[in-house]
Amino acid sequence: MSYALREALAAFRRTPLLTMLSVVAIAFSLFIVGLFGLTAFNISQAVREVENKVEVVGYLRDDATAMQLQVAQEELRRLPEVQELRYVTKTEALATAMEEMKEFRDVFTDLESNPLPASLEVRLRPGQSSPEAVSRVAKRLQAYAFVEEVDFGDGWVEKIYTIRRLFGAAATAIGGAFALVAGIIIATAIRIAVFARREEISIMRLVGATDGFVQRPFVLEGIITGLLGGITAAALTWVAFAALNRYLFALKWLPSEWIVAVVVAGTVFGFLSSIVAVRRHLEAV
Amino acid sequence: MIRLSSVSKEYARSGAALRDVSFHVRKGELVFLTGHSGAGKSTVMRLIQMADMPSGGEVRVSGFSSKLIRQRDIPMLRRKMGVVFQDFRLLRDRTAEENVAFALEVTGTKRSAIAPRAHRVLTQVGLAHKARAYPDELSGGERQRVAIARALVNEPLLLLADEPTGNLDEWAAKGVFELFREINAMGMTVLMATHDLDLVRAHPQYRVIELSQGAVVYDSAPTPATREPQQA
Numbered sequence: 001m002s003y004a005l006r007e008a009l010a011a012f013r014r015t016p017l018l019t020m021l022s023v024v025a026i027a028f029s030l031f032i033v034g035l036f037g038l039t040a041f042n043i044s045q046a047v048r049e050v051e052n053k054v055e056v057v058g059y060l061r062d063d064a065t066a067m068q069l070q071v072a073q074e075e076l077r078r079l080p081e082v083q084e085l086r087y088v089t090k091t092e093a094l095a096t097a098m099e100e101m102k103e104f105r106d107v108f109t110d111l112e113s114n115p116l117p118a119s120l121e122v123r124l125r126p127g128q129s130s131p132e133a134v135s136r137v138a139k140r141l142q143a144y145a146f147v148e149e150v151d152f153g154d155g156w157v158e159k160i161y162t163i164r165r166l167f168g169a170a171a172t173a174i175g176g177a178f179a180l181v182a183g184i185i186i187a188t189a190i191r192i193a194v195f196a197r198r199e200e201i202s203i204m205r206l207v208g209a210t211d212g213f214v215q216r217p218f219v220l221e222g223i224i225t226g227l228l229g230g231i232t233a234a235a236l237t238w239v240a241f242a243a244l245n246r247y248l249f250a251l252k253w254l255p256s257e258w259i260v261a262v263v264v265a266g267t268v269f270g271f272l273s274s275i276v277a278v279r280r281h282l283e284a285v
Numbered sequence: 286m287i288r289l290s291s292v293s294k295e296y297a298r299s300g301a302a303l304r305d306v307s308f309h310v311r312k313g314e315l316v317f318l319t320g321h322s323g324a325g326k327s328t329v330m331r332l333i334q335m336a337d338m339p340s341g342g343e344v345r346v347s348g349f350s351s352k353l354i355r356q357r358d359i360p361m362l363r364r365k366m367g368v369v370f371q372d373f374r375l376l377r378d379r380t381a382e383e384n385v386a387f388a389l390e391v392t393g394t395k396r397s398a399i400a401p402r403a404h405r406v407l408t409q410v411g412l413a414h415k416a417r418a419y420p421d422e423l424s425g426g427e428r429q430r431v432a433i434a435r436a437l438v439n440e441p442l443l444l445l446a447d448e449p450t451g452n453l454d455e456w457a458a459k460g461v462f463e464l465f466r467e468i469n470a471m472g473m474t475v476l477m478a479t480h481d482l483d484l485v486r487a488h489p490q491y492r493v494i495e496l497s498q499g500a501v502v503y504d505s506a507p508t509p510a511t512r513e514p515q516q517a
Contacts, residue, residue: 003390146352206334208363208438209391211356 007217008224011193018189019225025185026229026266027236029178033265034237036171037258042251043164054124056137056152059117062090064146069120072144076122078105079140081133084123090114094148131158179269185269186225187277190218194281201282211282218278219271226270230263237262286312286334286443286474292342292497294328302328303499305342310476310508312442315469317485318478320496326478329496330447333476335359335367347442364392367436371448372407373428375420382407382416388435406434410464426457433464444468446477450484458484 012019060069069087076085088096093116098108122137138152194201204214237254245251287310294303303325308317318326331337332344335354344351352451375384386401394402407413410430420428429449436444446465450458462484470474479485485493495503 050488139375199374201385203374203376204370204391205360207365207392207435208360213391213393265469 003218004213004216008220011217011221012224014196015189015192016027018192019070019221022182022186022225022270023191023228023232025182025227026269027232029182030176030230030233030262030266030269031236031240032171032175032178034233034254034262035240036167036175037254037262038237038241038251039167039171040164041254041258043160043167045252046161047164054134054152056122056134056141056150058120058122058141058144058147059149059151060119061146061148062117064118068144068146072120072146076120076140081124081137082122083125083128086123088119088121090116090118093118121275131161154244173176179282181267183273186222186273187280190222190260190274190277191281193218193221194278211233214282215275215278222270222274222277223267224270225274226266226268227263228266229270230266232244233266234259234262286310286314286347287330287476288343289329290343290345292332292339292344294325294332294337295340301499303332306496306499306501307342308494308501308504310474312474313469313472314473315491316477317478317488317491317493318476318496319482319485319493321480324496325499326480326496327447328499330368330445330476330478333445334366335362345421360392364439365441366443366445367439367441368443369429369432369436369446369449371451373420373425373432373452375428375431375435377420380417381412381423381427384420384431385434385438386440388407392439402438403434404439406438408430409437410434411473424457425453426460429453429457430464431459433461433468437468443474443476446475446479448479449477450479450481459463462488482515492499 023245042106061168073085076082091114094114098105120141122141124133124137134152138150142148142150201214237259241251241253287308287353288405289306289308292303292306293301295301305324306329317328318329319324328337332339333346335344335346335349338351346362347365349358354362375381376387379387382400382403385407386399389399389402404413407416410433412430412434415427415431417424418427420431423431429452430461433449435446444465449465450461453461465475465477478494485491492506493503494501494505
């Protein structure tokens with residue numbers, strides 16, 4: 001085992017509490033990021049699922065002619081956003097309504113004429129169902145004179161996107177604040193470690209150890225701390241996932257690359273904090 | 286080996302520590318640097334290690350100039366010199382042998398070479414039998430020998446000793462100085478700062494440079510500056 005690694009590990013034995021504090025601080029800041037990741041990932045998954053069901057429905061006036069419908073259907077099918085186009089007649093609409101709303105069956109049965117309009121149901125292609133695409137198709141549909149009204153889900157797509165952005169901003173702010181605290185704790189830990197080993201450091205310099213050699217154990221300590229923090233954060237995120245999944249609602253677990261990213265982020269963070277701190281504090285020895 | 290040319294040193298807080306100090310120590314010499322406390326001996330030692338840089342003039346040590354040396358070259362200079370202090374500066378949580386090995390470890394010596402070299406140099410200072418002892422289990426003289434072994438283990442060309450006998454009783458001091466003489470006899474340059482005038486007087490064959498209030502006031506055998514202009 002190299003000198004630097006041995007010394008870095010010895011630091012954990014010398015000041016276990018401080019090291020643990022550093023690990024916990026990194027873990028918490030990355031846990032926040034992990035929770036955000038979990039939320040964002042599941043929202044995207046939900047959005048994608050719902051996106052596949054995105055429909056733009058145009059309700060038709062009763063006086064629409066078969067010829068007009070024929071032309072409109074051909075035109076609409078040619079739009080790049082359109083996956084599927086279905087013409088629902090008044091009769092079909094009534095049948096569906098009776099099927100889906102059994103409690104109103106009597107009302108529908110007693111009617112003298114069918115009050116429900118025929119409609120054109122447009123299903124959008126996956127990946128073509130952004131708010132912009134939806135409103136483009138809706139406008140196109142609206143443009144036909146025989147289309148009475150267009151329904152496309154009251155802008156819920158925009159709402160989901162907004163929620164996701166809000167989550168992102170909140171996680172960045174909270175995660176950033178935690179990261180700052182983690183950085184300060186790591187720097188303090190290193191400062192104490194440098195102080196505890198100042199004699200050793202001064203002798204190392206005396207006998208001609210290079211600055212890099214003197215710094216290496218501290219930086220390695222930071223890297224290990226960050227690595228442990230990252231792993232802890234990933235574990236905490238998993239615990240949160242498991243708990244939510246069990247008691248609140250079904251969630252999907254994050255892709256493994258995201259987990260790797262959390263651990264790598266912790267490691268890089270530990271490395272950067274320690275190198276900045278050690279450069280500053282070693283000057284004072 | 287060591288050349289100070291019109292060196293002055295001022296500290297921001299305490300003012301002038303050295304004024305216009307010039308001397309030249311040649312390869313293989315053993316030189317006493319004497320003077321009262323505060324005369325500037327330790328400042329000279331620090332300048333030679335390039336732990337401090339002169340405010341004026343130039344310090345040249347074994348081919349390195351204070352005017353030209355880069356920060357990252359200083360460790361290379363330090364490897365060419367061994368340094369011994371009054372307070373030994375041993376690591377208390379390591380044995381004598383580990384203290385010596387430490388100097389090899391941190392300068393990147395091959396692992397397999399470390400133990401034999403540490404052992405050899407401990408034998409040289411007469412402490413092979415105390416290799417496993419911790420500093421607290423050793424006498425002052427023995428501690429200083431461990432420190433000397435550590436200073437020698439990287440096979441330097443120059444040994445700097447800053448009041449090495451200051452904390453030792455007369456017998457231990459004698460023993461340590463005898464060790465310096467032996468080391469010097471093997472060809473190493475030794476510069477020893479001391480205010481132990483008895484020791485200095487007992488060895489009149491060695492050159493004495495005396496400092497007072499930051500200036501050289503006496504040099505028993507000044508080296509003409511022109512004699513070895515190329516070699517510093």
